[in-house]
Structure formats: C-alpha cells, structure tokens
Amino acid sequence: MAYRCDLGGERHRFPDLKAVLAAASPLRSGDELAGLAAASDAMRVAARTVLADLPLKTFLTEAVVPYEEDEVTRLIIDGHDAAAFAPVSHLTVGGFRDWLLGPEADAATLAALAPGLTPEMVAAVSKLMRLQDLVVVARRCRVTTAFRTTIGLPGRLATRLQPNHPADDPRGVAASVIDGLLYGAGDAVIGINPASDDVETAIALTTMLDEMRQHYAIPTQTCVLTHVTNALAIIERGAPVDLVFQSVAGTEAANRGFGIDLAVLAEAHDAARSLNRGTVGDNAMYFETGQGSALSADAHHGVDQQTVEARAYAVARAFRPLLVNTVVGFIGPEYLYDGKQITRAGLEDHFCGKLLGLPMGCDVCYTNHAEADQDDMDGLMLLLTQAGCSFLITVPGSDDVMLNYQSLSFHDLLALRSLFGVRAAPEFEAWLDRMGMGAPEGPARLLEAPHPSLARLFDRGDAAR
Amino acid sequence: MKPDPDTLPDGPLRTDLTQDDRWAALRRATPARIGLGRTGDALPLRPMLDFQLAHAQARDAVHAVLDVEALAAALPPHPVLRVHSAAPDRPTYLRRPDLGRRLDDASIATLEEAAAARAQDGGQGFDLVFVIADGLSAKAVASHAVPVIHACLALLDGYRIAPIVLAEQGRVALGDPVGERLGARLSVVLIGERPGLSVADSLGLYLTYGPRPGRRDSERNCISNVHGRGGLTPDLAAAKVAWFVREALRRGLTGVALKDGIEEALLEGEAGRLPGGSP
Numbered sequence: 123m124a125y126r127c128d129l130g131g132e133r134h135r136f137p138d139l140k141a142v143l144a145a146a147s148p149l150r151s152g153d154e155l156a157g158l159a160a161a162s163d164a165m166r167v168a169a170r171t172v173l174a175d176l177p178l179k180t181f182l183t184e185a186v187v188p189y190e191e192d193e194v195t196r197l198i199i200d201g202h203d204a205a206a207f208a209p210v211s212h213l214t215v216g217g218f219r220d221w222l223l224g225p226e227a228d229a230a231t232l233a234a235l236a237p238g239l240t241p242e243m244v245a246a247v248s249k250l251m252r253l254q255d256l257v258v259v260a261r262r263c264r265v266t267t268a269f270r271t272t273i274g275l276p277g278r279l280a281t282r283l284q285p286n287h288p289a290d291d292p293r294g295v296a297a298s299v300i301d302g303l304l305y306g307a308g309d310a311v312i313g314i315n316p317a318s319d320d321v322e323t324a325i326a327l328t329t330m331l332d333e334m335r336q337h338y339a340i341p342t343q344t345c346v347l348t349h350v351t352n353a354l355a356i357i358e359r360g361a362p363v364d365l366v367f368q369s370v371a372g373t374e375a376a377n378r379g380f381g382i383d384l385a386v387l388a389e390a391h392d393a394a395r396s397l398n399r400g401t402v403g404d405n406a407m408y409f410e411t412g413q414g415s416a417l418s419a420d421a422h423h424g425v426d427q428q429t430v431e432a433r434a435y436a437v438a439r440a441f442r443p444l445l446v447n448t449v450v451g452f453i454g455p456e457y458l459y460d461g462k463q464i465t466r467a468g469l470e471d472h473f474c475g476k477l478l479g480l481p482m483g484c485d486v487c488y489t490n491h492a493e494a495d496q497d498d499m500d501g502l503m504l505l506l507t508q509a510g511c512s513f514l515i516t517v518p519g520s521d522d523v524m525l526n527y528q529s530l531s532f533h534d535l536l537a538l539r540s541l542f543g544v545r546a547a548p549e550f551e552a553w554l555d556r557m558g559m560g561a562p563e564g565p566a567r568l569l570e571a572p573h574p575s576l577a578r579l580f581d582r583g584d585a586a587r
Numbered sequence: 588m589k590p591d592p593d594t595l596p597d598g599p600l601r602t603d604l605t606q607d608d609r610w611a612a613l614r615r616a617t618p619a620r621i622g623l624g625r626t627g628d629a630l631p632l633r634p635m636l637d638f639q640l641a642h643a644q645a646r647d648a649v650h651a652v653l654d655v656e657a658l659a660a661a662l663p664p665h666p667v668l669r670v671h672s673a674a675p676d677r678p679t680y681l682r683r684p685d686l687g688r689r690l691d692d693a694s695i696a697t698l699e700e701a702a703a704a705r706a707q708d709g710g711q712g713f714d715l716v717f718v719i720a721d722g723l724s725a726k727a728v729a730s731h732a733v734p735v736i737h738a739c740l741a742l743l744d745g746y747r748i749a750p751i752v753l754a755e756q757g758r759v760a761l762g763d764p765v766g767e768r769l770g771a772r773l774s775v776v777l778i779g780e781r782p783g784l785s786v787a788d789s790l791g792l793y794l795t796y797g798p799r800p801g802r803r804d805s806e807r808n809c810i811s812n813v814h815g816r817g818g819l820t821p822d823l824a825a826a827k828v829a830w831f832v833r834e835a836l837r838r839g840l841t842g843v844a845l846k847d848g849i850e851e852a853l854l855e856g857e858a859g860r861l862p863g864g865s866p
Binding site: 297508 | 608613618645648682685776782784785787
C-alpha cells in the first residue's frame with residue numbers, strides 16, 4: 123500500500139510501509155548506502171508524520187519482509203501475543219509514543235506488554251522519539267535474567283570483561299582478566315573473542331577461563347565467543363561451557379550469511395541448558411547484533427538498517443538469553459558514519475531491545491575509520507547508564523588489541539559507578555566485598571595465590587614474549 | 588605502556604601492583620593496555636596521551652593521501668598505469684564502499700588503451716596484474732608496497748606481468764574490473780589494511796583468479812599483516828605470493844579451495860618464520 127503526505131507545500135509519496143520506515147529514520151550512512159534514506163530533511167519529517175498516524179496493528183498485517191520467504195518474519199507473526207498487545211492495540215504509532223512517555227507505562231505494564239510488541243512496532247515508535255525519550259522509556263523497562271549473577275536489577279550496571287589477545291595466548295588473556303577484576307569488571311560475563319575459529323583453541327580458552335573462575339571462586343559466567351556450531355562441538359567434547367554465543371541478524375538470509383538458522387540456535391539453546399551450570403538462573407545464551415549486518419550481507423530486503431536490527435531482537439528473545447548487546451560502532455562508517463550516528467543508534471538499539479523484553483547491553487565502540495573518538499564514547503556511556511542499560515563491554519585501556527577497535531575501559535566503569543551510584547550484580551558485588559577489593563590491600567590477594575597460569579608467568583619472569 | 592607510579596592516587600582499589608615485579612610479568616604476556624594505574628577514577632594522563640597518539644596515528648593513516656608520484660618513480664623499469672576509483676574523495680570513499688570497487692570513466696579508458704596497445708603489438712594476454720591501492724592506510728602502501736613488489740618480481744621471472752596499476756581510493760574488489768579490462772588471468776591487489784592502535788601501516792595482499800566484477804570474497808586468497816612490528820616481511824609475503832601465483836594459474840582458481848597446502852609448502856625449510864605459528 124502506498125502512502126502520501128502533504129507538508130509545507132510539498133507532496134511526499136512513499137510506495138510502501140518499509141519506505142515510510144526508512145525515510146522516517148534519522149540520517150545514517152547505511153541507509154544512504156542502501157539508497158533508502160529520505161531524499162531531504164523535509165521528506166524525513168513527512169515520513170514521520172505518516173508514521174504517527176499509522177495504526178500499530180498495521181504491522182501485524184503488513185510484513186516488511188515477506189512471511190513466505192523469511193523465517194524471522196514467521197517467528198515474529200506466529201509468536202505474537204495478541205492478549206499482551208491488547209492494551210495498546212487501538213493506538214497509532216504516534217499515540218503509542220505518547221502512551222510510552224505517559225504515567226501509565228510503568229515497569230510492570232511494559233514487562234507485560236513486551237510479548238505483544240513486534241520489532242517493527244518498536245522500531246517505528248523509536249523513529250518518533252528524541253534521545254531523551256529513548257532514555258526515559260528504556261529506563262522504565264525492567265528485564266531481569268540470571269545464570270551465576272543476576273542481570274538487570276534496579277540500580278545495577280554489569281560489565282562484560284573482554285580480555286582478547288591477538289594470538290589467543292591463555293597467559294595474555296589471564297593477565298587482562300586480572301586487570302579487569304581489579305576494577306570490579308566481569309559480572310555480566312568474562313567473554314573472549316578468539317582470534318582463531320579453531321575448536322581446539324576455543325576448548326583451551328574455555329577450560330582456562332573456567333579454572334580461573336573456580337580458582338578465585340568468582341560468581342560469574344565465562345564465554346568464548348565462537349560460532350554456535352563450534353560451541354556445540356565444544357560441548358560435545360565435554361569442555362566447561364557456561365554461555366553459548368552467536369551473532370544474529372534480522373532476516374533469514376542475513377542469518378544464513380552467519381551460517382545459522384533458528385533450528386541450529388534452538389539446538390544450541392537446548393545443549394547449553396542441558397549442562398545446567400547456572401546457580402541462580404538458567405538463561406544460557408549470549409547474542410550480539412549490530413545495525414548494518416543485514417545490509418553488509420546484502421540481505422536487508424530493502425528495509426532500513428534500524429528496523430532490520432530490531433528484528434534481530436525477535437530472534438534473540440526466542441532463546442531466553444542472559445545477555446544481548448549491540449556492537450554499535452564496530453561495523454564501520456559506511457553504516458554509522460560518526461559519533462552522532464553511533465550515539466543515536468546505540469540508544470535506539472537499547473530502547474528497542476528493552477521494549478521487546480531483552481536484557482540489553484551495548485558495546486560502546488568505534489573503529490579508526492569512523493569520525494568518532496573517546497569523547498563520543500563518554501557521551502554514549504553516560505546516556506546508556508542513565509537509560510538503565512543492563513551491561514557494557516569493557517577492555518583494558520579501551521583498546522581491543524585483537525579486534526583493532528576501541529571500546530570502553532575498566533576506568534570508565536569506575537566513573538559510572540561513582541557518578542550514578544550504579545552497582546555490580548549482587549552476587550559479584552558480594553565477592554568483591556569478600557575479596558576486600560574495595561580496600562587498598564585487597565587487589566594484591568588476586569596475586570598472592572595466583573591462578574597456576576599466572577604463577578608460571580611470575581616464575582618465568584620474562585615468560586610469554 | 589609504562590604507567591607512572593607517581594600518578595597513582597590513594598583510595599579504593601589503589602594498588603602498588605604497577606610497581607610489582609609480578610605486574611611487569613603480566614604486562615609482558617599481552618600487548619593489551621593493562622596495569623595503567625588511576626587518577627581518581629580516571630586514566631592517568633600519560634597513558635591517556637599514549638592512547639590519543641595511537642588513535643591519531645591510526646586516523647592520520649586512514650586520511651593520508653597516497654603519494655602516487657613517489658610510487659610511480661620507484662617501480663620502473665616495470666611500466667606503470669594510474670587509475671582512480673569512482674569514489675572522488677576520502678569522505679565519499681568511507682561512506683560508499685561500492686564506489687571504491689568501481690573504476691571512474693577516465694581509468695576505464697586508460698586500461699582499455701593499454702589492453703589495445705598490447706594486442707596491436709601482437710603480445711599475448713597477461714598472466715597477472717599487480718594493483719597497488721591505498722585502501723584504508725596509504726601509509727602501509729608507502730612503507731611496504733615497493734619492497735613487496737620488487738621481491739615478487741624477482742620470484743616471478745617468466746610470467747607475463749601487466750603494467751603495475753596504481754589505484755587511488757580503491758577497495759580490494761577494484762582489482763576485479765582492473766584485471767578484467769587488462770585481460771589478466773590473475774590479479775594481485777596490495778592494499779592498506781584498516782589501522783589499529785598498535786599497527787597503522789599494515790599491508791594486505793589479495794589474489795583473485797579470473798578477476799571480474801561480482802567475484803566473492805570466498806574466491807580470493809589473502810595474505811595479511813605485512814608490517815614492521817612483528818608482521819610478515821616483504822620477502823616472506825613474496826614467497827607466499829609466488830606459491831599462490833603458480834598454483835592459481837596451474838589449477839585455474841583462487842579462494843577457499845586453494846588455501847590448503849600453502850602452510851606445508853612454506854614450512855619446508857622455513858619453520859618458525861610463519862605468522863600465526865607460535866610467537
């Protein structure tokens with residue numbers, strides 16, 4: 123169905139719903155690259171005007187990616203909870219925005235509503251919201267998940283400790299883990315991106331992380347972020363897998379580009395849960411997403427990148443994840459050009475994920491060919507923390523020496539803790555207290571009785587290289 | 588990353604670990620920026636400036652202009668051609684990877700003239716063409732492309748090699764239309780890799796058999812990390828190129844199917860010099 127809007131003496135036409143959604147999106151390089159961005163700023167406002175008057179129900183009957191061609195669309199439509207949707211089913215997208223900002227939309231109401239919302243609905247309403255709206259509404263959402271720590275409690279901010287090493291050297295990884303623990307990072311997960319995609323390496327790292335966790339009795343979960351089919355092989359081999367990781371996208375074709383489909387994710391989810399390694403909960407999946415991934419796989423079906431991204435959250439929520447985060451600035455300037463676009467996208471992704479009921483975190487990050495720097499990351503991390511972000515990714519000194527991009531540092535976490543009073547997950551916080559990590563002599567204890575891989579390092583003095 | 592112990596403040600998490608021998612041992616285990624110390628909750632000034640310098644160098648490498656004149660002067664006696672992608676400038680290049688994979692009109696004419704001249708002289712088609720493109724680090728090209736080319740040419744005696752093509756604002760896939768227009772059986776693209784904070788001048792090489800627009804990345808072979816900070820040397824990169832050239836032309840393909848075998852081939856007599864082996 124075509125849409126049109128007369129605005130400011132101009133007539134704007136949109137051939138279909140996905141054209142309206144694309145034109146309504148704040149400007150970003152990925153939509154320009156795809157040829158989907160509004161041709162003018164006035165046209166962008168016209169698209170938003172069309173969107174504002176559109177009944178939310180439209181998204182239940184008009185799919186942006188055809189139902190017959192795409193299993194993600196089928197998941198969204200077949201899994202829709204009409205009863206949960208009922209309280210807002212009479213609203214337009216504009217009316218929904220006002221309702222979200224009004225007094226009715228409290229934590230309990232939003233949690234009950236989540237199964238009634240589709241990714242396209244939340245993407246659409248986000249396009250009618252400014253940054254502060256995205257922060258205000260996301261902050262009201264309460265999504266709690268658990269494995270060995272509880273993620274998403276009020277007043278808490280968890281972190282992934284990301285100890286990557288360019289050659290997957292277990293001692294080098296251990297050194298970065300210790301550095302992060304000294305700052306109190308790692309309650310969401312201690313999670314490595316391996317440089318190699320080889321199963322043996324992943325088993326060695328999984329085993330090392332688990333030994334380290336047990337050695338220091340740290341209540342947290344570990345993860346080697348390797349392909350889900352590798353994780354299945356690793357579980358088969360009996361390695362101590364806590365969380366199973368996978369990158370996911372918002373269309374069947376883009377997921378095929380990642381070498382996955384819903385069936386293999388279901389298989390992995392079953393395998394992860396069968397290990398039964400959680401102590402305070404059984405959320406055992408970890409997903410990453412990012413605007414631009416579908417376009418880069420040429421699998422976006424003419425849908426704007428923010429809407430496709432929100433569809434990835436429908437994939438994620440089908441598997442009750444412990445953690446989901448957008449790697450917002452990682453994919454490059456052809457999708458998000460500068461600090462302004464990265465900031466906007468980070469808050470959109472967090473908002474959409476939370477509204478759909480996901481434990482949403484963010485890798486606040488950028489590459490060296492984007493027009494961004496650590497100042498932009500400061501802004502985004504402050505906004506996300508105000509928005510009640512579930513967890514943030516942290517690396518030593520903001521510099522990921524394996525993936526060659528910049529994220530947040532452990533220092534940034536300390537700043538957020540003292541600025542906003544946000545605390546670590548309760549189980550992990552108790553461990554920090556037990557270890558006396560708040561006291562001057564506390565951190566040294568980690569080295570007094572070092573993990574064997576570290577002890578060897580100390581003995582050899584000049585160890586690794 | 589040598590944190591200054593004097594900048595360490597009092598307060599929670601204060602630690603003398605930065606002065607601890609054991610901490611020095613940890614630092615040797617990883618190039619990551621660990622044990623930086625603290626000023627309040629913040630990074631001390633010196634590591635902050637170290638970080639800013641590394642980021643500045645990476646950005647300068649991304650935005651540096653390729654000195655085509657200097658390259659053209661360093662390559663003779665081998666003939667040289669100059670082309671430009673359809674991305675007119677760096678901001679467009681960064682936003683529009685599709686334009687960086689296509690030739691502009693003048694470059695198409697240049698290559699067609701060269702191919703026609705070759706045919707008129709009765710010369711046979713080219714076995715391979717080297718394309719040197721700025722990519723995301725003109726600095727990498729300026730530092731390593733010429734020695735790599737000379738080392739390759741020394742190992743590829745007897746092959747019919749096209750004029751070396753110097754490409755501005757080019758992506759890897761620009762080698763596809765270049766190879767097609769020149770009628771080369773194989774293209775070898777030397778290109779600046781995306782700079783990281785530790786290495787801003789790393790060169791990558793991509794080989795594509797039967798170059799033509801539309802080739803997928805899985806149909807290419809890549810030799811990456813040619814740089815001076817523990818990366819691949821020009822001689823070893825050239826040895827890999829020579830192996831790939833010989834095998835690609837013999838078997839009529841590049842890509843995933845060709846990858847197997849090179850490690851073993853190069854390991855013979857060169858044990859311990861391979862990247863990706865034990866450091």
